[in-house]
Amino acid sequence: MDERKVKNRNTEFSAKISSRFWQEVPNDDNPYIADNYRCQGYDLTQLAEKRSFTETLYLLFRxxxxxQQQNEILQxxxxAFINPGPRHPASRAAMLAGVSKAAPSQLLPISLSILSGEHLGAGSLEKNVRFFRKNVxxxxxxxxxxxxxxxxxxxPSNWEPIPGFGMRFGSIDQFSKKIAELLLPLPGAGRALKWGALLSEHLQEFNLGWLPTGVTAAVLxxxxxxxxxxxxxxxxxxxxxLLAHGLEMSGKPLTTMPFLEDKDYRIEE
Incomplete structure (x- = not known):
């Protein structure tokens, strides 16, 4: 018989869930439903009436x-990066899920799970932002x-030796470079983005440059x-x-997507 004593952890749990950025104003007759919401103290209906999505997103997190300058560059x-494009593994996952008859509600979860990875994905963003803060x-x-x-x-051809900077398919990512150049002249361009542009210039001799995750991390x-x-x-x-790619393939036959032959697969040793 196990004679180990059970210890009381003496932990007091909160009586209710609380949030410092979100308030729900309860209905007088039914407190389980809300008559209105406040985001960081701002009435949500007024935000919907007078503010943009990017302004409200910034408010929610900041x-x-x-x-105006901050909102412009965020927008x-x-x-610029609304779609990773069909070459991105996450987009391919959405397309494969769509053509495989996955439910529409599953297209985003499937593709976002791939986008959560380190390779050109959200999994690298925390590291990238911290890289800028540490080195700027x-x-x-x-x-x-x-x-x-x-x-x-x-x-290899897809390489990221510096957080947010590297190569795609053996070359500099020209689109990310173009977006950085588009954002740099804006009044909202900050220190990290300008510093990253200088680093990108020095990296060109090594055939390296901005990646989408780097530009995003610098701005954020x-x-x-x-x-x-x-x-x-x-x-x-x-x-x-990602959702658009998945929906585009929904209802189409499996033959819409390529089926690679054995010779097209490469196993790294």
Whole structure:
């Protein structure tokens, strides 16, 4: 018989769930339903009437409404990376789920689970934001010097030797570079984005540059988002495109997607 004593942990649990950023105003007749909601103290119906989605998103996570410059750069970032594109593994997952007759409610969960990974995914965002916060005061040349030997001996075609910077399919990601250049002249462009642009310039000699996760991390860092919040916001930014790819394939025959032959598979040793 087990004679170990059971100890009382003397833990007092909260009597109710509380939130510091969200308030529900209960109905007079039924307290289980709300007559209205307040986000960070702002009436949600008034936000819906007078504010944009990006302004409300910023308010939800940062506790205050953004100024015009902050809202502009966040909005352009969300438009620029609204879809990872059909080459991205998460988009392919959405397409395969759609053509496989998965329920529409499952398309996003399936594809977002893939987008949660480290490779060009939300799983790298926390690390990337922390990288900018830690290194933004350094000379970008210091980063290059510390990794010069590694950078001079490139790895596979999809490589990220520096958080948020690397290569795609053996080349610099031209679209991410273009988006960074689009955002840089904006009044809302901050220190991390400008520092990342300098680092990207120095990396070109190694055939490396911005990645989508790097541009996103730099902007979210400048806007003051917590590194952990950046993970989910990157998923949110990409979700519409993933859903669209999945829905496009829903109802189509399996033959719509390519079926790779054995010779097209490569097993890394």
């Amino acid at each position: 506790g205050e409404l953004p100024n 352009k970032l969300m438009i 005061a350094k000379d970008p040349k210091e980063i290059i010097a510390d990794l010069h030997l590694q950078l001079s001996n490139p790895s 860092s400048d806007l003051g988002f917590h590194p952990k919040a950046a993970v989910g916001i990157f998923q949110l930014i990409s979700a519409p495109g």
